[in-house]
Amino acid sequence: MNTGKITTGPFPDGRRNLYRILAILVFVLCIAGALSVPFYFETQTLWYKMGSDKTMLRTGQLAGMLALVFLFVQITLALRSRFLERLFTAASLLRWHRINGLFIGLLAVSHVLLVLVPEGLSNLPFGKKHWPEMVGMLLFSILLPMIAASHFRQKLKLDYHRWKAVHRVLGYLVVLLVTIHALYVSESFEHESLQIALLALFGALLVQVVIVKRLFDASSGQRTNGHSG
Numbered sequence: 001m002n003t004g005k006i007t008t009g010p011f012p013d014g015r016r017n018l019y020r021i022l023a024i025l026v027f028v029l030c031i032a033g034a035l036s037v038p039f040y041f042e043t044q045t046l047w048y049k050m051g052s053d054k055t056m057l058r059t060g061q062l063a064g065m066l067a068l069v070f071l072f073v074q075i076t077l078a079l080r081s082r083f084l085e086r087l088f089t090a091a092s093l094l095r096w097h098r099i100n101g102l103f104i105g106l107l108a109v110s111h112v113l114l115v116l117v118p119e120g121l122s123n124l125p126f127g128k129k130h131w132p133e134m135v136g137m138l139l140f141s142i143l144l145p146m147i148a149a150s151h152f153r154q155k156l157k158l159d160y161h162r163w164k165a166v167h168r169v170l171g172y173l174v175v176l177l178v179t180i181h182a183l184y185v186s187e188s189f190e191h192e193s194l195q196i197a198l199l200a201l202f203g204a205l206l207v208q209v210v211i212v213k214r215l216f217d218a219s220s221g222q223r224t225n226g227h228s229g
């Protein structure tokens with residue numbers, strides 16, 4: 001069981017607060033950047049919409065961008081790097097990971113509804129031409145059961161170790177899928193600067209995964225486990 005104890009020596013207080021503020025600032029900047037995309041890089045799909053359809057599509061785009069950022073954050077929280085654990089405690093990271101999972105689900109459902117309804121639900125994007133939308137459907141059909149299984153794991157009597165192994169692989173898969181989906185489905189991401197920004201974020205996440213995992217493997221004996229079975 002997680003005690004929420006800081007696993008290695010704490011930072012001197014002043015520095016801890018400074019790093020906390022910096023971490024929160026990076027998070028807020030990522031959200032602000034993501035939310036500005038549908039306004040600064042407006043898509044042609046918006047030009048042809050009026051009134052409530054336009055508002056719905058724009059809100060759907062915002063929900064998609066937020067879901068993307070929250071998915072990247074979700075992996076960062078799950079990695080439980082020693083740096084973040086010392087900054088916020090392991091228990092807080094785990095709590096935020098759980099809450100963030102629910103937000104991702106809500107945002108994904110809102111995105112799908114708000115993007116599809118203005119186009120007409122009888123006009124669903126199936127077929128080879130719409131492969132980026134179908135990547136979104138695959139992503140959605142993995143994401144929702146994943147969130148439900150995590151939330152109701154004990155009620156569903158899922159074996160903890162098996163659930164965790166599957167959860168980890170699917171976690172990496174959904175981040176890969178959302179990156180491909182956003183890059184190829186959205187006209188906003190036809191802009192080179194946005195492609196570079198998203199791929200840089202994805203690369204930074206990969207580096208984090210490799211480095212943190214290596215540190216984790218090297219010191220797994222010293223770390224407390226954040227979940228209970």
Ligand code: HEM
Binds near residue numbers: 108178187
């Ligand atoms: C049934 C599943 C899905 C469908 C049919 C779908 C469809 C679309 C469409 C049509 C767009 C382009 C909107 C436009 O440019 O006007 C889009 C964009 C996007 N989607 Fe999805 N999507 C699905 C699931 C998801 C999920 C589950 C996520 C994230 C968890 C997601 C994240 C995004 C992002 C980040 C964008 C780029 C922002 C934007 O310009 O809208 N999508 N999606």
